[in-house]
Amino acid sequence: MDTFQKTKLQSILDRREVQKWMVIITFSLTPLALLITFTYLPFAKMIEFSFFKMKYLGPRDFIGLENYQDVFTRTDTRAAILNSFYYMGAGVIQLSLALYFATVLSFKVRCGNFFKATLFFPFLVCGIAMGFIFRYFYTRGLVLDSVLALVGFDKEILPFWLGERSINNYSIAATSIWRYMGQSMVLFIGAIQSISPEFYEAAEIDGATRMQQFRYIIFPMLKPIITLNIMLMIKGSFSAFEGPYVITNGMNGTATFVVLMHQLAHEAGKVGLASAMAIVLLLIIIIGTILQKFLYNLLFSEKSGGIL
Amino acid sequence: MIKKCFTLLLCASVMLSSMLFAGGKTETAPAEPRDLSAMEEVDRNVSMELTFLTHKQGMEEEFAVYQQEFNKKYPNVKIVYEPIGDYKGNIEIRWTSNNWGDMCMIPHNFISETQLPQLFAPLGKVSDFEKKYEFASAFSIDGEVYGISSTGTAYGVLYNTAVLREAGVTEIPKTPQAFFDALRKVRANTDAIPLYCNYGAGSRLADWEWNARGSLTGDANYKNKMIYMENPFSSGKPYNTVMGMLYDVVAEDLVEEDPATSTWDTCKNLLAQGKVAATVIGSWATADTQKTAENPSDIVFAAFPWNNDGKQYATIAADYAYAINKNISDERYQVARDYIIYLTEESGFSFDSGGIPIMKGEAYPKTLSALQEANVTLVLDTPPHPDDIGLFDELNSESELYLGKYPEKARVVEAAMGQSNESFDEIMEDWNARWTAAQISIIGEDYASKSRYN
Numbered sequence: 070m071d072t073f074q075k076t077k078l079q080s081i082l083d084r085r086e087v088q089k090w091m092v093i094i095t096f097s098l099t100p101l102a103l104l105i106t107f108t109y110l111p112f113a114k115m116i117e118f119s120f121f122k123m124k125y126l127g128p129r130d131f132i133g134l135e136n137y138q139d140v141f142t143r144t145d146t147r148a149a150i151l152n153s154f155y156y157m158g159a160g161v162i163q164l165s166l167a168l169y170f171a172t173v174l175s176f177k178v179r180c181g182n183f184f185k186a187t188l189f190f191p192f193l194v195c196g197i198a199m200g201f202i203f204r205y206f207y208t209r210g211l212v213l214d215s216v217l218a219l220v221g222f223d224k225e226i227l228p229f230w231l232g233e234r235s236i237n238n239y240s241i242a243a244t245s246i247w248r249y250m251g252q253s254m255v256l257f258i259g260a261i262q263s264i265s266p267e268f269y270e271a272a273e274i275d276g277a278t279r280m281q282q283f284r285y286i287i288f289p290m291l292k293p294i295i296t297l298n299i300m301l302m303i304k305g306s307f308s309a310f311e312g313p314y315v316i317t318n319g320m321n322g323t324a325t326f327v328v329l330m331h332q333l334a335h336e337a338g339k340v341g342l343a344s345a346m347a348i349v350l351l352l353i354i355i356i357g358t359i360l361q362k363f364l365y366n367l368l369f370s371e372k373s374g375g376i377l
Numbered sequence: 378m379i380k381k382c383f384t385l386l387l388c389a390s391v392m393l394s395s396m397l398f399a400g401g402k403t404e405t406a407p408a409e410p411r412d413l414s415a416m417e418e419v420d421r422n423v424s425m426e427l428t429f430l431t432h433k434q435g436m437e438e439e440f441a442v443y444q445q446e447f448n449k450k451y452p453n454v455k456i457v458y459e460p461i462g463d464y465k466g467n468i469e470i471r472w473t474s475n476n477w478g479d480m481c482m483i484p485h486n487f488i489s490e491t492q493l494p495q496l497f498a499p500l501g502k503v504s505d506f507e508k509k510y511e512f513a514s515a516f517s518i519d520g521e522v523y524g525i526s527s528t529g530t531a532y533g534v535l536y537n538t539a540v541l542r543e544a545g546v547t548e549i550p551k552t553p554q555a556f557f558d559a560l561r562k563v564r565a566n567t568d569a570i571p572l573y574c575n576y577g578a579g580s581r582l583a584d585w586e587w588n589a590r591g592s593l594t595g596d597a598n599y600k601n602k603m604i605y606m607e608n609p610f611s612s613g614k615p616y617n618t619v620m621g622m623l624y625d626v627v628a629e630d631l632v633e634e635d636p637a638t639s640t641w642d643t644c645k646n647l648l649a650q651g652k653v654a655a656t657v658i659g660s661w662a663t664a665d666t667q668k669t670a671e672n673p674s675d676i677v678f679a680a681f682p683w684n685n686d687g688k689q690y691a692t693i694a695a696d697y698a699y700a701i702n703k704n705i706s707d708e709r710y711q712v713a714r715d716y717i718i719y720l721t722e723e724s725g726f727s728f729d730s731g732g733i734p735i736m737k738g739e740a741y742p743k744t745l746s747a748l749q750e751a752n753v754t755l756v757l758d759t760p761p762h763p764d765d766i767g768l769f770d771e772l773n774s775e776s777e778l779y780l781g782k783y784p785e786k787a788r789v790v791e792a793a794m795g796q797s798n799e800s801f802d803e804i805m806e807d808w809n810a811r812w813t814a815a816q817i818s819i820i821g822e823d824y825a826s827k828s829r830y831n
């Protein structure tokens with residue numbers, strides 16, 4: 070009986086199909102285990118938290134959807150979401166600049182690699198350090214003010230870059246252009262360089278200008294990478310954190326959604342509410358990405374006779 | 378053979394993941410009171426390494442001295458200090474695991490009393506500690522001590538008297554009127570900033586609030602009374618007064634030019650150099666600032682400008698406290714406890730860092746002699762009635778007034794700078810409304826009649 074079963078098991082294990090699956094499963098075990106432990110498990114926990122009134126330690130009360138109701142009725146969450154649009158505006162500038170520099174630097178340019186490295190460098194600076202740099206940069210009478218004074222601005226009429234509500238969000242959003250432009254640029258350069266040089270040669274023989282080469286060769290080939298960059302930009306602007314957190318601590322109307330979330334969880338001790346906010350943020354990002362895809366198709370797709 | 382290994386691996390991984398999902402449900406049981414007398418005495422020659430999580434960075438020299446001193450008692454015990462940057466931001470996450478180390482610091486005003494027994498080992502009875510220690514009850518619940526404050530802080534104002542003299546102010550102000558007069562004179566007669574408000578430094582802004590309790594009322598029970606008080610932020614009540622002064626200094630432009638970018642380090646240096654006349658802060662800042670100043674005796678820490686019939690008070694509070702992990706063995710616990718007692722009673726840490734003495738009858742450090750000379754009475758918040766433990770924190774969290782923290786104070790400053798369209802009274806009304814709503818939801822409609830404090 071025993072030996073019969075063993076041989077049957079053995080024969081199953083010996084089959085080619087089974088062997089293949091065994092290899093697939095065992096090889097993906099480690100990454101899957103890591104992914105589950107560090108991504109899906111905490112995420113599941115966070116969903117659970119969002120239904121409770123709780124702190125990290127201490128008792129937890131189940132309150133159903135009350136946290137979600139709160140997220141949608143509070144005025145500070147709405148203000149925080151609106152702040153994301155400053156970063157989205159900055160994102161558009163960032164991508165346009167990145168595309169411009171990427172195109173220029175993909176052709177033969179003197180010291181091209183030096184410029185690439187220079188433009189990419191800010192991305193390597195840690196976000197917190199960057200925050201401190203810009204805090205000094207914007208301080209009254211320091212870097213920015215001095216530079217502007219040198220080119221002839223009157224110091225008295227310069228605004229308080231971080232102290233005035235009408236301007237501080239622009240100041241902080243501008244730092245994200247500086248920081249992430251290099252990253253988008255490198256992605257664009259990678260895509261541009263993967264375009265076969267034969268296209269350019271053919272175009273040049275036909276007498277196409279650089280502008281036309283960009284318009285009819287580079288731009289269409291870049292569509293997937295532009296989509297990716299826009300997706301990253303939307304995600305980044307809704308979840309902007311380091312800049313406003315380090316530079317102004319989210320004070321004076323600069324709190325973004327994540328800064329507010331951090332404050333509610335860690336200063337006010339409302340972890341459940343903050344978890345609900347995180348879930349809502351995820352939904353907003355998903356919706357934003359879908360909308361973007363939809364808009365992009367509308368504008369650029371050949372079938373619909375898009376404007377470009 | 379290999380196939381069998383695969384199958385085994387598969388089973389193991391399934392079991393592992395099920396364990397992972399099941400994990401985290403276990404509630405941590407509160408620590409059993411440890412009976413020291415029942416424990417076997419630890420051999421003096423015991424050899425062990427104790428880990429100490431600390432917020433103090435760059436104190437290796439002092440730690441080495443403590444190690445040497447402590448080795449006279451336990452020659453083979455090594456204390457390994459692990460300094461953690463952004464301590465408050467990281468320590469809570471460390472605590473969620475049971476074996477975070479043997480000893481650590483508990484930040485003051487950070488966790489609620491009810492959490493103490495879930496994390497730390499009891500060190501003894503409050504009634505015993507009280508005989509020798511100033512802050513015995515600061516980290517206690519149900520009469521058991523779970524943390525011993527490393528030093529104490531008084532709240533008030535740090536002045537550079539050289540600047541005051543230059544402006545024509547000869548006496549340290551004792552009334553709000555005199556305080557504002559002095560600041561206006563500094564503005565008019567010197568180039569210095571009258572008062573550095575530390576708005577950009579976040580947590581330093583919160584230091585204003587401490588004065589609203591002991592310093593103004595002289596009442597150690599004021600914090601407890603607030604739990605049941607109707608509209609504690611109305612005009613005439615201490616919180617309103619102190620926040621109103623904060624609003625006024627900013628509105629009258631007696632503070633730094635660009636508060637959004639102010640930092641404590643800048644404040645310290647400017648104060649030491651005579652470019653700032655005053656700042657509202659805790660006494661811990663005195664020693665630091667004096668070290669930087671050319672003439673340390675100019676840097677004077679004084680009580681908040683307020684007096685009740687000539688008598689001045691200052692709120693005092695415990696600082697970071699030493700505590701022991703509840704999950705370590707009896708033997709390690711005893712050595713760790715001896716080390717903590719050594720730190721409090723013999724190391725001189727509190728005196729060296731210029732804090733309020735933690736042992737009764739201990740000498741005041743020179744940095745705080747002005748307080749002693751002015752005969753200021755120090756007021757320590759009394760722990761709440763056992764049934765009210767944690768209630769203040771709950772109200773604070775529910776109302777999101779961030780008492781003890783900066784965000785709502787920042788709102789006051791922003792209104793004073795004209796950045797938001799709120800008036801001071803509107804903010805205080807909002808505070809009252811939120812506090813009342815929290816009182817009703819947590820205590821009940823009849824909250825005011827339930828007060829245990831008179």
